[in-house]
Amino acid sequence: MNLAIVGSGYVGLVTGACFAEVGHQVICVDNDLKKVHSLQDGHIPIYEPGLEELVKKNVAAGRLSFTASIGDAVAVSKVIFIAVPTPPQPDGSVDLSFVEGVAREIAVHIKEEYRIVVDKSTVPVKTGEKVAQTISRYNPGADIDVVSNPEFLREGSAVEDLMKPDRIVVGVSSNRAVGPMKEIYTPFNAPIMITDLNSAELIKHASNSFLSLKISYINAVAAICEASGANIERVADGMGADKRIGRAFLNAGIGYGGSCFPKDISAFIRISEELGYDFRLLKEVETINRDQKERFLKKIREALWVLRHKKIGVLGLAFKGNTDDVRSSVAIAVIQQLVAEGAEVRAYDPKAMDKARSLVPEVKMVAQAEDVADGADALLVLTEWTEFKSLPWLAIKKRMLSPLLFDGRNLLNPDEMRSLGFTYTSVGR
Ligand code: UGA
Numbered sequence: 001m002n003l004a005i006v007g008s009g010y011v012g013l014v015t016g017a018c019f020a021e022v023g024h025q026v027i028c029v030d031n032d033l034k035k036v037h038s039l040q041d042g043h044i045p046i047y048e049p050g051l052e053e054l055v056k057k058n059v060a061a062g063r064l065s066f067t068a069s070i071g072d073a074v075a076v077s078k079v080i081f082i083a084v085p086t087p088p089q090p091d092g093s094v095d096l097s098f099v100e101g102v103a104r105e106i107a108v109h110i111k112e113e114y115r116i117v118v119d120k121s122t123v124p125v126k127t128g129e130k131v132a133q134t135i136s137r138y139n140p141g142a143d144i145d146v147v148s149n150p151e152f153l154r155e156g157s158a159v160e161d162l163m164k165p166d167r168i169v170v171g172v173s174s175n176r177a178v179g180p181m182k183e184i185y186t187p188f189n190a191p192i193m194i195t196d197l198n199s200a201e202l203i204k205h206a207s208n209s210f211l212s213l214k215i216s217y218i219n220a221v222a223a224i225c226e227a228s229g230a231n232i233e234r235v236a237d238g239m240g241a242d243k244r245i246g247r248a249f250l251n252a253g254i255g256y257g258g259s260c261f262p263k264d265i266s267a268f269i270r271i272s273e274e275l276g277y278d279f280r281l282l283k284e285v286e287t288i289n290r291d292q293k294e295r296f297l298k299k300i301r302e303a304l305w306v307l308r309h310k311k312i313g314v315l316g317l318a319f320k321g322n323t324d325d326v327r328s329s330v331a332i333a334v335i336q337q338l339v340a341e342g343a344e345v346r347a348y349d350p351k352a353m354d355k356a357r358s359l360v361p362e363v364k365m366v367a368q369a370e371d372v373a374d375g376a377d378a379l380l381v382l383t384e385w386t387e388f389k390s391l392p393w394l395a396i397k398k399r400m401l402s403p404l405l406f407d408g409r410n411l412l413n414p415d416e417m418r419s420l421g422f423t424y425t426s427v428g429r
Contacts, residue, residue, distance in 0.1 A: 001024050001025070001078060001079065001180065001183060001184055002024070002025045002027075002076050002077045002078055002079075003016075003019055003024050003025065003026050003027070003077055003078070003079050003080075003081065003184065004026075004027045004028075004029060004070075004073035004074060004076075004077035004079070004080045004081065005019075005026065005027070005028045005029065005080075005081045005083055005120075006029045006030075006070060006073070006080065006081065006082050006083065006084060006102050006106070007029070007030065007082065007083040007084035007085070007098075007102070007121070008028045008029070008030035008032075008035060008036070008039060008066065008083075009046075009083065009084075009085060010046060010048070010153075010155060010158065010259075010325075011083045011120060011121070011151050011153065012028060012030075012081070012083030012084075012120070013028060013039075013044075013046070013051070013055070014048065014051060014153060014158040014159060014162055015081065015083060015120065015151065015162060016028040016064060017051060017054040017055050017058060017064060017159070018054070018159065018162040018163055019184065020054075020058035020061075020063040020064035021054055021057075021058055021063075021163070022187035022188065023063070023187065024063065024184065025063055026058075026063060026064050026065070027065050027066070027067055027072070027073040027076070027077060028064065028065070028066050028067075029066075029067055029068065029069065029070055029073045030066070030068060031068060032068075033068050036066045036067065036068045039055070039066045040065075040066050042055070042056055042059065046324065046325075047323065047324040047351045048155065048156070048158050048159065048323070049156065049157070049159065049160075049322060050159040050160070051158070051159055054159060070102070070105045070106060070109060071109040074106055074109040074110060074115065075109065075111075077115075078113075078114070078115065078116065078180060079115070079116045079118060079180060079181075079184065080106055080115060080116070080117050080118065081118045081119075081120045081149070082099055082102050082103065082106075082117065082118065082119050082120060082121055082131070083120040083121055083151075084098040084099060084102055084121055085098055085121070086098065086099060086121050086122055086123055086263075086267075087263075088262075088263045088266060088267070091270065092266035092267065092269060092270040093124075093266075093267060093270040093271070094122075094123070094124065094263065094267045096123065096124075096127060096130075098121075099119070099121055099123060099127065099131065100130075100131075100134060103117070103131045103134040103135055104134060104135075104138050106135065107134065107135040107136075107137075107138035107139040107142060108138055108139060110135070110139055110142040110143075110144065112141075112143070113143070114143045114144070114145075114176075115142070115143070115144050116144065116145050116146075116147055116177050116180055116181070117131060117132075117135060117144055117145070117146050117147070118146075118147045118148075118149045118181075119131060119146065119147070119148050119149065119201075120149055120150070120151050122150065122151070122204055122205070122208075122260065122263075122264055122267075123148075123201060124201065124205065124267055124268075124270075124271035125198050125201040125202045125205070125271055125275075126198060126201070126271075127148075127201060128146050128147070128148045128171065128173070128197040128198070128200075128201060129146075129173075129197060129198075131146050132144070132146040132173065145172065145173060145174045145176055145177040146173060146197065147170060147171060147172050147173075147177050147181060147197075148169075148170075148171035148197050148200035148201050149168070149169065149170050149171070149181070149200070150169055150200060150201065150203060150204035151204075152165065152166070152167075152204075152207065155258065155259075155320070155322075155323040155325055156320060156321060156322030156323040157322065162188075163188065164188075164190070165188060165190045166190065166191075167190055167191050167192075167193055168185045168188065168190050168191070168192045168193065169193050169195065169200050169203050169204075170182075170185075170192060170193065170194050170195070170200065171194075171195045171196055171197040171198070171199055171200020171201065171203075172194060172195075172196070172197065173196070173197050178194055204264075205264055205267065205268040205271070206268070208260055208261055208264040208265065208268075209264060209265045209268050209282055209285070211249050211261070212256055212261045212264075212265050212282075212285050212289070213281070213282070213285045214248075214249040214250060215249055215250075215251075215253075215255070215256045215261075215289070216255075216256075216284075216285040216286075216288035216289050216292075217250075218232065218236055218249075218250045218251065218252050219252050219253070219255065219288055219289070219292045219427070219428075220288050221235060221236075221252075221428070222252035222427050222428025223295065223428070225428040225429070226427075226428055230428075231428070231429050232252045232410070232427065232428030232429055233252075233410065233428075233429060235428075236250040236251070236252070251384075251409075251410065252410060252427045252428045253292075253384070253408055253409045253410060253427055254292055254293055254296045254330045254331075254334065254382065254408035254409070254427070255289040255290070255292035255293050255330045256289055256330070257319035257320070257327075257328045257329045257330040257331075257333075258319040258320065258325065258327060258328055258329070259319075259325065259327040259328060262286075262289075262328045263328070265282055265285060265286060266286070268282060269282050269283060269286075292427075293330055293333055293334060293337075296334065296406070296408050296427070297334060297337055297338075299406060299425055300312075300338075300378060300380070300406055303378065303404055303406075303423070303425070304377060304378055304404070307338060307341040307342055307343040308341065308342030308343070309342060309343075309344065310342075310343045310344070310377040310378065311343075311344050311346070311374075311375050311376045311377050311401065312338055312343045312344070312345050312346075312376060312377065312378050312379070312380060313345075313346050313347075313348075313372030313373050313374075313376040313378070313379040313380070313400070314331070314334075314335055314345055314346065314347040314348070314363075314372060314379075314380050314382055315347075315348055315349075315369055315372060315379070315380065315381045315382065315383070315385070315388050315391075316331050316347075316348075316349055316352075316381060316382040316383025316384070316385055316388070316409070317329060317331050317332060317335075317347055317349035317352040317353065317355075317356040317360075317382070317383065318331065318349055318351060318352035318356075318383050318385075319331070319383070320383060320384060321383055321384040321385040321386060322385070323351065323352070324349075324351035324352045324354070324355055325352070325355070326352050326355045326356045326359060329352075329356075329383075330382070330408075331382035331383050331408075332356060332359050332360060334380070334382055334408070335347065335360050335363060335382075336359075336360060339360065339362045339363065344364075345360070345362070345363045345364070346363065346364045346365075346366055346371070346372045346374070346376070347360070347363050347364070347365055347366070347372060348365065348366050348367075348368065348369045348371065348372050349383065349385070350369075350385055350387060352383075353365045369387075369388065369391050369396075370391065370392065370395060370396055370399065373396045373397075373399040373400045374399050374400075375399070375400070375401050376399075376400045376401060376402075377400075377401050377402050377404065378400075378402070378404035378405070378406060379396070379400060379404065379405050379406070380405075380406045380407075380408060381405075381406070381407045381408055381409055381411050381412065382408050382409070383409065384409040384411055385411075388411055388412075389411060389412060393412075393416075393417065393420050393422075394420050397420055397421055397422060402423075403421055403422045403423055404422075404423050404425075405417060405422040405423065405424045405425070406425050406426075407424065407425070407426040407427070408426075408427065409427075410426045410427055410428070410429060412424070412426070414426060414429055
């Protein structure tokens with residue numbers, strides 16, 4: 001089928017590439033001309049495992065192309081996906097002006113043929129209704145249906161998540177859109193769940209908020225483990241073995257970050273408030289997440305006493321492993337606090353150093369993980385990169401001034417680290 005994806009960011013680009021991979025004819029649109037040209041030349045602006053190969057392969061096969069013109073894309077595409085950013089605003093709500101702007105632009109380009117406009121961006125409940133109203137206002141004759149089709153991909157495994165989804169949620173306001181949406185997604189061999197528009201939008205916010213809740217829950221239990229001498233990993237394993245609970249997203253650490261969870265949970269609290277419900281449970285999830293970072297910093301202060309002029313080595317800047325994304329990264333927030341208290345920080349991340357530089361300009365980025373250890377008073381692990389597990393830890397210890405190791409992601413084995421001579425602290429273990 002001929003498809004257009006408006007917005008070539010994480011979601012738009014990965015979705016476009018995967019749709020092309022299963023045989024659809026896809027045009028990706030972006031208003032950033034530089035980005036469009038660079039994508040046309042085969043340069044991928046983000047690090048996402050498997051994406052570059054997929055884009056190159058499908059461009060070469062003639063199934064994937066890039067343009068800056070919404071008009072060109074709307075002219076030939078039966079289904080138009082909106083995948084533009086919905087950035088957070090200071091009051092916790094999301095800025096829907098990009099979605100609205102794209103809806104208006106799509107509207108003016110729709111001619112007499114039927115079009116399906118699909119909202120893929122994460123938006124508050126009732127946005128789809130507004131998109132439909134907007135299109136009708138700017139083009140009263142437009143024969144359209146608006147669909148909500150939220151995305152559940154995780155950064156770092158986006159291609160795999162999209163190619164092998166747990167479920168596909170399609171919220172419709174008319175049955176006419178169901179057939180084409182099923183046709184698009186049939187090649188993905190996943191259950192397709194048809195709902196109304198509002199339910200589909202809520203599924204996305206409620207899912208991300210629930211996953212954040214799981215993380216804050218386990219982080220709260222980790223605090224009890226620290227106070228009682230229990231081990232959070234054993235507790236999480238025991239809980240997770242119950243199929244009703246599940247082990248995923250029960251890894252304690254310094255808290256969740258990224259461009260989705262913090263934003264989505266605030267937006268969900270905000271839209272709930274607008275709809276007359278005070279979502280106190282989710283407010284507490286946010287508070288626990290903030291406290292988790294503070295509890296970690298407190299452990300460092302307790303060990304080092306004064307942070308001023310202390311040399312601290314940091315492993316990890318990205319908001320999680322396997323990505324170069326540093327948006328709302330807890331690692332960055334921890335570093336900013338250390339720097340504010342006068343510490344001298346050296347940092348290494350396998351992928352995120354370029355994107356982190358402007359956020360923490362005082363930090364010296366080093367070329368190799370081991371180099372953060374030189375003369376360090378303490379070393380912190382702030383991102384769950386698997387490759388940090390196999391670093392030459394003994395050699396690292398020898399390069400440090402004092403062997404204090406704070407593992408904010410419970411990535412390393414406590415017994416092994418202690419047997420190497422580290423004074424090792426992690427979260428809830
Ligand atoms: C999240 C969801 O997992 C996706 O399903 C969703 O589509 C996406 O948001 C989105 O809305 O676009 P993502 O933000 O890429 O995906 O990252 P996650 O893997 O969910 O991790 C989020 C944060 O939680 C990271 O900072 C991670 O370190 C932290 N986390 C995750 C934990 O602290 N503990 C865990 O057990 C799991």
